[in-house]
Amino acid sequence: MPGPFTLGQIAARLGGRVAGDPQTLIRQVGSLERAGDGQITFFNSKKHQAKLGETRAAAVILAPENEQLTRLPRIVADNPYAYFARVSQLFNTAVTQALGVHSSAVVSPTVKLGKGVSIGAGCVVGDDVVIGDDSCLYPRVVLYAKSILGKRVVVHSGVVIGADGFGIASEDGRGEGPWIKIPQIGGVRIGDDVEIGANTTIDRGALDDTLIEEGVKIDNQVQIGHNVRIGAHSAVAGCVGIAGSAEIGSHVTIGGAAMIHGHITIADHVHVSAGTLISRSLTKPGTYTGFYPFDEHEAWRRNAAQLRRLGRIKSRGKKDG
Amino acid sequence: MPGPFTLGQIAARLGGRVAGDPQTLIRQVGSLERAGDGQITFFNSKKHQAKLGETRAAAVILAPENEQLTRLPRIVADNPYAYFARVSQLFNTAVTQALGVHSSAVVSPTVKLGKGVSIGAGCVVGDDVVIGDDSCLYPRVVLYAKSILGKRVVVHSGVVIGADGFGIASEDGRGEGPWIKIPQIGGVRIGDDVEIGANTTIDRGALDDTLIEEGVKIDNQVQIGHNVRIGAHSAVAGCVGIAGSAEIGSHVTIGGAAMIHGHITIADHVHVSAGTLISRSLTKPGTYTGFYPFDEHEAWRRNAAQLRRLGRIKSRGKKDG
Amino acid sequence: MPGPFTLGQIAARLGGRVAGDPQTLIRQVGSLERAGDGQITFFNSKKHQAKLGETRAAAVILAPENEQLTRLPRIVADNPYAYFARVSQLFNTAVTQALGVHSSAVVSPTVKLGKGVSIGAGCVVGDDVVIGDDSCLYPRVVLYAKSILGKRVVVHSGVVIGADGFGIASEDGRGEGPWIKIPQIGGVRIGDDVEIGANTTIDRGALDDTLIEEGVKIDNQVQIGHNVRIGAHSAVAGCVGIAGSAEIGSHVTIGGAAMIHGHITIADHVHVSAGTLISRSLTKPGTYTGFYPFDEHEAWRRNAAQLRRLGRIKSRGKKDG
Numbered sequence: 001m002p003g004p005f006t007l008g009q010i011a012a013r014l015g016g017r018v019a020g021d022p023q024t025l026i027r028q029v030g031s032l033e034r035a036g037d038g039q040i041t042f043f044n045s046k047k048h049q050a051k052l053g054e055t056r057a058a059a060v061i062l063a064p065e066n067e068q069l070t071r072l073p074r075i076v077a078d079n080p081y082a083y084f085a086r087v088s089q090l091f092n093t094a095v096t097q098a099l100g101v102h103s104s105a106v107v108s109p110t111v112k113l114g115k116g117v118s119i120g121a122g123c124v125v126g127d128d129v130v131i132g133d134d135s136c137l138y139p140r141v142v143l144y145a146k147s148i149l150g151k152r153v154v155v156h157s158g159v160v161i162g163a164d165g166f167g168i169a170s171e172d173g174r175g176e177g178p179w180i181k182i183p184q185i186g187g188v189r190i191g192d193d194v195e196i197g198a199n200t201t202i203d204r205g206a207l208d209d210t211l212i213e214e215g216v217k218i219d220n221q222v223q224i225g226h227n228v229r230i231g232a233h234s235a236v237a238g239c240v241g242i243a244g245s246a247e248i249g250s251h252v253t254i255g256g257a258a259m260i261h262g263h264i265t266i267a268d269h270v271h272v273s274a275g276t277l278i279s280r281s282l283t284k285p286g287t288y289t290g291f292y293p294f295d296e297h298e299a300w301r302r303n304a305a306q307l308r309r310l311g312r313i314k315s316r317g318k319k320d321g
Numbered sequence: 322m323p324g325p326f327t328l329g330q331i332a333a334r335l336g337g338r339v340a341g342d343p344q345t346l347i348r349q350v351g352s353l354e355r356a357g358d359g360q361i362t363f364f365n366s367k368k369h370q371a372k373l374g375e376t377r378a379a380a381v382i383l384a385p386e387n388e389q390l391t392r393l394p395r396i397v398a399d400n401p402y403a404y405f406a407r408v409s410q411l412f413n414t415a416v417t418q419a420l421g422v423h424s425s426a427v428v429s430p431t432v433k434l435g436k437g438v439s440i441g442a443g444c445v446v447g448d449d450v451v452i453g454d455d456s457c458l459y460p461r462v463v464l465y466a467k468s469i470l471g472k473r474v475v476v477h478s479g480v481v482i483g484a485d486g487f488g489i490a491s492e493d494g495r496g497e498g499p500w501i502k503i504p505q506i507g508g509v510r511i512g513d514d515v516e517i518g519a520n521t522t523i524d525r526g527a528l529d530d531t532l533i534e535e536g537v538k539i540d541n542q543v544q545i546g547h548n549v550r551i552g553a554h555s556a557v558a559g560c561v562g563i564a565g566s567a568e569i570g571s572h573v574t575i576g577g578a579a580m581i582h583g584h585i586t587i588a589d590h591v592h593v594s595a596g597t598l599i600s601r602s603l604t605k606p607g608t609y610t611g612f613y614p615f616d617e618h619e620a621w622r623r624n625a626a627q628l629r630r631l632g633r634i635k636s637r638g639k640k641d642g
Numbered sequence: 643m644p645g646p647f648t649l650g651q652i653a654a655r656l657g658g659r660v661a662g663d664p665q666t667l668i669r670q671v672g673s674l675e676r677a678g679d680g681q682i683t684f685f686n687s688k689k690h691q692a693k694l695g696e697t698r699a700a701a702v703i704l705a706p707e708n709e710q711l712t713r714l715p716r717i718v719a720d721n722p723y724a725y726f727a728r729v730s731q732l733f734n735t736a737v738t739q740a741l742g743v744h745s746s747a748v749v750s751p752t753v754k755l756g757k758g759v760s761i762g763a764g765c766v767v768g769d770d771v772v773i774g775d776d777s778c779l780y781p782r783v784v785l786y787a788k789s790i791l792g793k794r795v796v797v798h799s800g801v802v803i804g805a806d807g808f809g810i811a812s813e814d815g816r817g818e819g820p821w822i823k824i825p826q827i828g829g830v831r832i833g834d835d836v837e838i839g840a841n842t843t844i845d846r847g848a849l850d851d852t853l854i855e856e857g858v859k860i861d862n863q864v865q866i867g868h869n870v871r872i873g874a875h876s877a878v879a880g881c882v883g884i885a886g887s888a889e890i891g892s893h894v895t896i897g898g899a900a901m902i903h904g905h906i907t908i909a910d911h912v913h914v915s916a917g918t919l920i921s922r923s924l925t926k927p928g929t930y931t932g933f934y935p936f937d938e939h940e941a942w943r944r945n946a947a948q949l950r951r952l953g954r955i956k957s958r959g960k961k962d963g
Contacts, residue, residue, distance in 0.1 A: 274921075296928055
């Protein structure tokens with residue numbers, strides 16, 4: 001493990017201003033509640049001011065407006081959370097798996113591997129896959145044939161990339177089965193610096209490719225349908241589903257368990273709240289929300305019953321509206 | 322790869338009518354946007370008429386009413402999307418994995434395998450499993466003991482079939498823990514021509530079997546509880562959950578991230594919209610929907626606050642209703 | 643398989659009172675619909691009274707108030723379902739996998755295994771993992787480094803424990819990408835008698851540990867974020883997402899596809915209904931619900947349109963409210 005570093009050394013590397021003893025020696029990061037000797041923590045919200053008072057951390061990272069809330073040695077930075085992330089990267093490697101291909105992995109001889117790639121136990125990598133430099137597949141990842149991954153891509157266990165999209169045609173054209181399968185002949189391309197959480201699935205394209213651009217971060221158990229495009233630096237939280245051919249812009253965030261309809265377009269800088277179903281295109285940046293506010297069960301039951309009568313009541317009352 | 326075929330040869334095999342040069346040679350299918358030399362595409366919706374004007378495809382499949390929208394060589398068919406699916410199957414195999422059992426798969430000696438079966442790397446197939454002719458398990462599928470698969474079943478990577486259902490009894494009968502586990506001694510039976518998407522789970526029955534009938538198509542990350550029955554030719558989109566002992570009819574479609582309560586019955590030809598929770602039985606065919614319409618965050622916040630007062634307001638106003 | 647046992651022997655072991663012939667010989671449990679010769683079933687709800695009349699089971703477990711509904715040999719017990727669970731455990735082992743480490747599993751030499759542990763084919767167990775006595779990993783489970791499992795823990799196929807949590811900091815502090823990864827250096831600790839369903843994911847902590855206490859039962863495809871705590875004897879149904887740092891109490895139940903926001907606290911004995919998003923802390927026991935009641939599509943469309951106008955309508959009417 002790298003380090004230790006003094007506060008002064010940290011600030012020399014990462015910027016920020018030291019208040020208190022710059023010789024304070026730091027060996028690791030820790031949480032406000034549990035950090036102890038030799039550990040640096042961060043303070044981000046006045047909600048946790050009581051915890052700041054009690055912390056046994058050796059030093060704290062905080063914003064200028066909070067500088068006077070503690071007498072501990074501290075680093076003052078405009079964006080304490082991002083600063084903390086960089087400090088943690090000083091002490092900890094982001095990827096923890098050894099380089100090379102594990103002997104139990106099954107890698108097609110036609111695969112092109114960059115330098116510094118790590119492929120964990122039980123991975124299966126299909127024909128003509130390309131994996132860029134310094135990328136890491138944790139154990140039990142499957143890459144179907146022809147998937148293309150950029151550099152520094154991190155893929156967690158259980159991820160499946162390039163399985164067939166859900167392409168079926170209604171035999172009689174009435175939108176129901178029997179079904180005819182449409183062979184899925186597109187691929188998947190994943191940009192540099194993408195991270196993909198455990199048990200997430202990204203389908204190959206039906207005809208053209210599914211595309212995840214550089215810097216996109218995807219949490220666990222996300223489902224990304226065929227021919228989806230996710231623009232650079234977007235983030236997708238856990239349990240999200242993105243249906244086929246949706247086009248998500250750049251710098252978008254999608255909250256947990258949100259659901260994006262297929263064949264719609266979402267503009268750059270849109271933020272979708274958790275639990276929200278986006279059913280049509282969004283052309284303007286902003287935050288969009290749509291989940292049913294929970295209540296005690298009986299109150300919900302009464303409200304939901306009225307909600308189901310709303311169309312009727314209101315149309316009757318239209319003349320007054 | 323099979324082919325090439327002329328438009329005339331394609332129509333001779335699959336029906337439809339050729340307009341333009343029947344000698345047009347086709348090597349592959351492609352999308353309206355990207356198809357090029359030697360590729361045939363399809364046109365399905367007037368929304369994409371501009372793209373049809375610009376396509377560089379060699380030929381187009383379209384409906385009679387759209388025949389005059391292009392001068393390209395074309396095949397006129399009543400159900401262009403289904404026709405396209407069949408054309409794609411001419412040029413592409415639906416299953417892309419080699420026959421036989423991969424050397425890294427762990428297959429119990431008691432398993433009965435049909436002819437033409439393909440079992441990918443890292444699969445684990447338990448005792449007394451039966452797999453019908455021409456079925457394919459992509460890498461890293463797990464079939465627990467006694468699972469029974471029909472013919473031409475395709476199972477994508479990461480699928481788990483036959484894990485224990487969520488069978489727990491409340492020790493004190495108050496509907497909360499501590500819990501007593503109920504051994505799950507039923508099985509799973511899967512009919513012919515079923516396809517199951519990546520990382521989907523289908524639990525074994527508690528006492529009797531879980532049953533997926535022929536021709537059912539299931540997308541990725543679907544959860545199917547113990548003793549569920551899904552009738553023939555139904556389709557289940559990604560991220561759907563179907564709770565234990567639900568009985569789904571035939572020719573049903575269930576949209577992405579919909580949720581079906583346990584112990585209810587859904588009639589044939591029902592269509593459940595994406596994001597909808599079905600909380601009681603449905604005895605009539607039709608389309609059923611229930612998701613919160615999203616809005617800009619502030620508008621949602623105001624509406625949701627009123628929604629939570631609806632039961633109170635309306636019951637006060639009942640005398641007027 | 644253990645048994646057979648007479649009704650008398652069963653009652654001598656498990657309590658309850660026999661009505662009818664105590665020499666009735668039982669070999670296995672079965673459902674009301676399909677149990678036959680030598681099988682015992684249970685009756686739990688008057689809804690199924692017709693089935694009780696027709697059952698061909700050899701004996702029935704039922705509550706005192708239902709004792710006279712059948713003339714079959716029977717065991718009368720206060721909590722028939724829990725009693726049935728125990729009877730089934732007499733005849734069936736809850737865990738069906740052989741002891742020992744399968745030859746295809748990849749287990750770090752630094753792992754500490756208890757007695758009677760079973761590790762299935764294709765499992766990957768990282769450095770410094772601890773697995774308590776009599777625990778079972780079904781095939782293709784991944785435990786990242788330093789995960790700690792108690793005794794009698796059952797983990798189904800496809801589960802990933804200890805993957806990185808979704809810890810990213812917004813580089814410019816505006817809540818959107820580019821993102822800086824925060825190394826995830828906490829662990830996961832899982833108590834005794836926990837069961838975890840297929841393809842569920844439990845992330846390692848960011849700084850401190852993720853914690854699942856004893857007796858917790860988790861269904862399939864559940865996502866549990868970093869630093870979540872789930873209190874003893876809680877149960878989490880399929881497709882649930884629990885966002886990072888949520889604190890769930892003991893004896894809590896969470897229905898299928900419910901979603902719990904991050905950084906909130908849920909009191910002991912809370913019951914969250916299926917499909918409900920819990921967006922703030924719950925300090926009182928009780929049942930909480932919040933899903934949109936489904937309807938026929940056109941009715942839903944009309945109601946949803948009015949719902950989106952509710953804030954506007956009501957604020958205009960405020961003077962009357």
